Amino acid sequence: MSVIHLLQADLELTGPASVAAPETVSIGSALLPSLPLSRDAWGNPHLPGSALAGGLRAHAHPDRRRALFGDPGQDDGGPSHTRAVASTIRVLGTRLTLPDTGGTRRIRHHTAIDPHRAAAAASTLHSRELLPPHTRLAFWLRIDTDAAGSPLVPEVVDLLRTWRPRIGGGRTTGLGRAELVEVRHRVIDLTTPEGLRHWLTQGGPGLVDEHAVLIHDRSRTTGTPPDEPLLFDPAPRFALADSLHIGAGHTLERSGKSTDIAQVLRDHEGTPLVPGSTWKGVLRSRVAFILRSTGAATVCGPETGAATGGCGACEVCRAFGWSGGAGGAGDALGARGQLVFTDSPLADARVRVRHHAPLDRVFGGARDGLLHSEEVVEDGRLTLHIRLTAGHRNGSEPSPVIRACLVLALIDLAEGRIGLGRGTTRGNGTLTATEPTAAWLAAQRDAAAHTLRTTVASRGLPGDAAPHAGPGSPEESGHQEVTA
Ligand SMILES: [Zn+2]
Incomplete structure (x- = not known):
């Protein structure tokens, strides 16, 4: 494993999204929404990398999921699935950039209607804090291979290209819809002095520098992956x-x-x-x-x-x-x-x-x-x-x-x-x-x-x-x- 491939993928939300962290609600936060946004230690909205890895894994072909994203394994005593496999693709981190136009604090309230009384049912009111549309989301993937021309990288890029990212909760009520904007690929060959120097002197997002190759660009490709099919087409x-x-x-x-x-x-x-x-x-x-x-x-x-x-x-x-x-x-x-x-x-x-x-x-x-x-x-x-x-x-x-x-x-x-x-x-x-x-x-x-x-x-x-x-x-x- 002497070649490190770093992929930087940028997504853009096409609608509001709710990446909730209900565990952050405490007794003292009665005025906060019941499903507040997940935030980092500085109070900025944050998306855990696991949310993306899970979505990408679900998008991969079932036969390739184990090879690409690993397997937690099942200790059922069977011959094949007893041992866990680590993921070949590592999600290194994510970064959210809010659009210049709006603040994040958009709260949407939901309740349920009691069918007998046809009025709101008691204690069903809840609220979600939403990320605004056009929020940009960058995330970094790392894949280690033995040679620079590994077929694994094109496979992952293809997976990203055909992906319709859906992020966070409330998906069946239309939340969390996103599109892939661009993907950059940086190869770091540790057997060359240049690669080794880059690896040792840079860190974090700086590793994907100007030597990275733009391998996907939304504005240049025709036909983003199609949306989920409509049940009634044309829409009423x-x-x-x-x-x-x-x-x-x-x-x-x-x-x-x-x-x-x-x-x-x-x-x-x-x-x-x-x-x-x-x-x-x-x-x-x-x-x-x-x-x-x-x-x-x-x-x-x-x-x-x-x-x-x-x-x-x-x-x-x-x-x-x-x-x-x-x-x-x-x-x-x-x-x-x-x-x-x-x-x-x-x-x-x-x-x-x-x-x-x-x-x-x-x-x-x-x-x-x-x-x-x-x-x-x-x-x-x-x-x-x-x-x-x-x-x-x-x-x-x-x-x-x-x-x-x-x-x-x-x-x-x-x-x-x-x-x-x-x-x-x-x-x-x-x-x-x-x-x-x-x-x-x-x-x-x-x-x-x-x-x-x-x-x-x-x-x-x-x-x-x-x-x-x-x-x-x-x-x-x-x-x-x-x-x-
Ligand atoms: Zn039922």
Whole structure:
């Protein structure tokens, strides 16, 4: 091992990311988000190298993982996997560079909705601190070989080139998306005086100096690795029918003073936003509702384990993921879902402030002290991107019945039966489908209803179609009746 190859790879976040360090939360940090960013000893955001090594390992072909990234080994007494193997590729370190434009302190709040009361469930509010988009991330890999022309280095470079880095948590709600910007390669041959001098006199990032060769450059290559495939392609597009309020969890500031106007969630550029977590929550609950009310599948609900983060065994948990914990089924850690819901910025949106005053029931006038104000978004258009996670252990495609239920849930969304965000019972959050999406949904409706009908029939439950005798598809009239 006389030749050292150093690879410096630069990544750029294309959206916000959450590299959380929940272990840093102590009793004294009640005002901090429950999932704060991981930070180094100087308080700067930091990404552990293990986060990248794990992602890169998962991207490698299963047959090559042991050779490239080592193996912790299993002490099961078997002949092959008893001994641990060290990783050939070493991740030396990482360095985060925040963009000049924004600070890091972007907090996003999440909660869960209790399906019975249709309001936020108790003690489910949590918050994530986010890294802004365009954060640059450099990391250094070291590979030792016997000769300069080892095939190992091109293999690793190829692995990097075809990698779609996903960093940190919240990936199925669209967080942590990144792109490879460039890769530099520095060969240090310890058998030459030049190599030895460089190795002994330099250290840290300085080892990759001007003698390094640029072997990948995003601006010069055509076609970065494709994104995860879309479940519905082209992606459905909607427009706001009335107004939308998805709260940011804090109030507006005007000329340095805080007001009591509840602010809408915006992205790092200030554009109002429907976060991936809202799409995921609304569509998950609607899909579960359709499956439950038609009897197409047994799914977990509030009575069977939604409070503990899902059962881990039903169709909905498989497609949307579940979190473990006390009372969870299967492996207690939970599992990532098959579907990724990314953030939808609202194009051409106008943000206005609306005031609300509850009326006094006895006197009929506005009640004292209850005036409140909120920002709402009007007139925006948005696109829903549902993507398939690559390399999921349950296969990346959700089952046909989940796809059919998602189509029916989107029809419900387009027809105003469900809405997004806050105040859906007073007209907020209603969407309409744009012309092409409405046509596409109309064309998909019969096939989706048929899939659901055959699933119900194959389960052969007693009374599956009895209450729905009449024209039209039994499933649809079934779930519409319940809603109305
Ligand atoms: Zn479940």
